Amino acid sequence: MAQKPSVPKGTRDFSPEEVAKRNYIIQTIKHQFGLFGFQPIETPSFENSSTLMGKYGEEGDRLIFKILNSGDFLKKVDEKVLQHKDSQGITSQISEKALRYDLTVPFARYVVQHQNEIDFPFKRYQIQPVWRADRPQKGRFREFYQCDADVVGSASLWQEIDFVQLYDAVFSDLKLNGVIIKMNNRKILSGFAEVMGAKDKLIDFTVALDKLDKIGEEKVKTEMLSKGISEASISKMQPLFELTGTNQEKLEKLGGLLSGSEEGTQGVKELQFIFNAIESIGLKSSKLDIDVTLARGLNYYTGAIFEVAAPEGVAMGSIGGGGRYDDLTGIFGLKGISGVGISFGLDRIYLVLEELGLFPESVNKGIKALFINFGEKEALYATKAIKQLRENGISAALYPDASKMKKQLNYANKSEVSFTVLVGEQEMNNNKYTLKNMISGEQESVDYSTMESILKS
RNA sequence: GUGGUUGUAGCUCAGUUGGUUAGAGCGCUGGUUUGUGGUACCAGAAGUCGCGGGUUCGAAUCCCGUCUUCCACCCCA
Numbered sequence: 397m398a399q400k401p402s403v404p405k406g407t408r409d410f411s412p413e414e415v416a417k418r419n420y421i422i423q424t425i426k427h428q429f430g431l432f433g434f435q436p437i438e439t440p441s442f443e444n445s446s447t448l449m450g451k452y453g454e455e456g457d458r459l460i461f462k463i464l465n466s467g468d469f470l471k472k473v474d475e476k477v478l479q480h481k482d483s484q485g486i487t488s489q490i491s492e493k494a495l496r497y498d499l500t501v502p503f504a505r506y507v508v509q510h511q512n513e514i515d516f517p518f519k520r521y522q523i524q525p526v527w528r529a530d531r532p533q534k535g536r537f538r539e540f541y542q543c544d545a546d547v548v549g550s551a552s553l554w555q556e557i558d559f560v561q562l563y564d565a566v567f568s569d570l571k572l573n574g575v576i577i578k579m580n581n582r583k584i585l586s587g588f589a590e591v592m593g594a595k596d597k598l599i600d601f602t603v604a605l606d607k608l609d610k611i612g613e614e615k616v617k618t619e620m621l622s623k624g625i626s627e628a629s630i631s632k633m634q635p636l637f638e639l640t641g642t643n644q645e646k647l648e649k650l651g652g653l654l655s656g657s658e659e660g661t662q663g664v665k666e667l668q669f670i671f672n673a674i675e676s677i678g679l680k681s682s683k684l685d686i687d688v689t690l691a692r693g694l695n696y697y698t699g700a701i702f703e704v705a706a707p708e709g710v711a712m713g714s715i716g717g718g719g720r721y722d723d724l725t726g727i728f729g730l731k732g733i734s735g736v737g738i739s740f741g742l743d744r745i746y747l748v749l750e751e752l753g754l755f756p757e758s759v760n761k762g763i764k765a766l767f768i769n770f771g772e773k774e775a776l777y778a779t780k781a782i783k784q785l786r787e788n789g790i791s792a793a794l795y796p797d798a799s800k801m802k803k804q805l806n807y808a809n810k811s812e813v814s815f816t817v818l819v820g821e822q823e824m825n826n827n828k829y830t831l832k833n834m835i836s837g838e839q840e841s842v843d844y845s846t847m848e849s850i851l852k853s
Numbered sequence: 854g855u856g857g858u859u860g861u862a863g864c865u866c867a868g869u870u871g872g873u874u875a876g877a878g879c880g881c882u883g884g885u886u887u888g889u890g891g892u893a894c895c896a897g898a899a900g901u902c903g904c905g906g907g908u909u910c911g912a913a914u915c916c917c918g919u920c921u922u923c924c925a926c927c928c929c930a
Contacts, residue, residue: 402903405921455928458854498930526930531854533924542930692929714930741930770888805890820888834890 406530406538413760418541418746420759422523424569425543425740432562434521434545439502441525445494451501451727459528461538462491495527499544500724500737507548507735508728516549516733523742535712535744544718546737548725553666556700556720557673559738560684563704563716566740568680571754574707575682575715580690581667582697582719584650587660588636588688591653592629601625602691605636609689613637639688643671646686666699698722702738706748715744762812763791764851765831768805769798770820778819781829781844790851792817808834815851 403409410418429436442463449457469490470478477485496502499522507514523543530538545562547555560577567575585605589598600623604616616637620630635653639646647668654660667686674684690701699720706712718738725733749755765785767778778794785792795804808816818830818839829847832839842850 402921453928455854459928528929530929531927532922536929540930717930739930744930768888800887801889802886803890807890809890816890818888822888830888832889837890839889 404538406532406536408537408539416759417749417755418742420755421570421742421745421749422541422543425566425742426521426523428562428565428569429521429543429545431565432519432545432558434519437503437506437520437522438524439496439499439506439522442493442495443502443505445488445492447505447728448494448497448501452497456497459530460497461495461527461529462487463493463495465490465492496524497528498526499524499542499739500546500721503544503546503737504724504735505728507733508725508730511730514549517547517555518549519545519547521545535747537743541742543740543742544737545739546735548733548735551722551734553669554673555736556666556670557677559702559718559736560670560674561677561679563702563738564679564682567682567704570745570749572707572745572749572752573681576705576707577682577684578687578690578703578705579667579670579684580686580688580701581663582699582701583659583663583666584654584688585663585691587654587657587663588633590657590660592625592632594625594629597623597625605689606691607689608637636688643684643686646688647671650686650688663699670700692717692719696721696724700736706744707752710748710751712744712748712751714741715748716740760812761814763793764813765790765792765815765817766804766808766811766813767792767794767817767819768801769795770818771798774819774821774824777824778817781817781819781847784844785848785851788848788852790848792851805834817847 426436445460445462448460452460473486473489477489503520503522507518521544523541525539525541527539530536532538545559560579563575563577567573585602586595586598589595589601592601594601601620604619604623607619608616617630621627635649639649641649647664650667651661651664654664671684671686687703690703692701692703697719699722701719702717703714704716706715716739718736720734720736722734723731724735725731765782767775767782769775769778775794775798782792782794795807805816813834816832816834818832822828823830823841826841828841828843830839830841831847831850
């Protein structure tokens with residue numbers, strides 16, 4: 397055999413079974429998005445580079461797939477840049493388009509571009525692939541789907557409360573119980589920096605704090621010191637490392653710790669409001685937790701921060717995340733529009749459901765009835781019955797060749813067909829169909845209408 | 854982007870200190886069974902040992918490069 401072809405690194409083919417399972421997840425998410433009042437939009441798979449570049453930080457720029465210009469693009473490149481082998485300089489001259497890196501920034505672009513046609517608050521959802529030039533790992537791909545729901549044009553905290561319920565509703569529908577919805581607030585993180593007297597170190601501080609459950613208290617402190625945060629500042633934050641108890645107790649401790657910061661206090665108040673409401677409304681199967689170490693890499697969150705962890709015992713990075721960004725559209729020139737949104741990580745949810753065996757068996761059913769092919773005359777007769785069955789909403793097909801029965805039945809077995817139908821000369825003469833149940837092996841000779849009603853049930 | 858790991862039949866994997874013709878299980882094809890599958894038995898097909906180079910009388914095996922897989926870091930869904 398010739399050299400086997402393959403797909404590019406970090407991409408995958410999906411078999412019929414996999415597509416069925418993915419569709420099951422997508423349908424569940426879409427259904428709840430609809431119930432919560434979100435409407436779908438779609439945006440192009442690639443955008444102008446200027447729309448994407450610089451929106452995800454330095455790291456993000458590196459991970460954006462750039463699309464080469466058409467034509468003899470090298471001719472137009474500045475001779476000096478070419479000589480110096482300056483990759484960055486050349487990139488901007490030979491590539492003007494780039495693949496979508498996430499759904500949030502294109503959405504912000506969409507809102508700004510269509511601001512006059514949109515009625516605010518605007519609730520949209522979007523389920524499309526995104527691309528990142530990352531190194532693949534388990535649950536990390538270079539092409540993957542995001543399922544986002546966002547609201548723009550409302551600063552109300554009731555949106556956050558709705559999103560917590562949306563997460564709970566989707567994961568309950570998927571029978572994925574025990575999911576942990578973690579919440580934090582950017583204002584609380586800012587408050588920490590303020591109380592510490594290290595406002596300029598906010599990013600370094602939060603990035604280090606984010607690693608707490610992974611590398612432990614000592615290493616987090618070491619990293620903070622190495623970033624130039626003073627020993628005194630860190631010791632002021634000591635209570636953070638001992639933040640335990642119920643959510644209510646955590647909120648009280650945070651309130652005390654941040655009493656000197658107006659912004660921090662505001663953040664605690666917001667969380668308090670959301671938690672009170674959820675406490676009163678109740679969640680079906682998920683758990684809501686305060687996690688002040690939650691920072692997430694994205695620079696644009698200004699209020700609530702969400703992250704969803706798989707149930708305990710499943711080793712998987714976050715299966716969803718989101719937050720509030722007061723000024724996302726500001727980068728495209730539309731100021732003062734607040735947005736908040738969440739995302740579901742389809743590929744990772746898939747891996748978790750697979751690991752826990754939570755896909756319903758029904759997602760992967762074959763056709764209802766396969767007609768065995770006995771030859772030309774019989775096939776024509778069978779095809780007429782098949783036509784009628786299809787018109788009545790029953791999936792049915794004829795085995796295309798008059799192969800041996802063994803082979804035809806084997807095929808039916810493997811494609812998980814529920815029934816096979818045998819129509820030979822005998823049946824044709826008596827106007828009957830021999831219907832064989834492929835699970836029990838039982839078979840009976842019936843007329844058309846009996847067959848139809850059996851297949852319908 | 855940094856460090857490590859992996860690649861042998863369609864799939865999962867053996868393969869001795871480098872030594873004739875590279876194996877197994879599952880799957881596939883055919884038969885035992887000309888209108889009865891899932892079980893059993895028998896037979897058969899199928900491999901550029903990821904790719905390229907090197908060392909050697911001789912390389913799946915050793916060395917270098919490259920691609921791929923997975924893992925850690927970075928970052929992230």
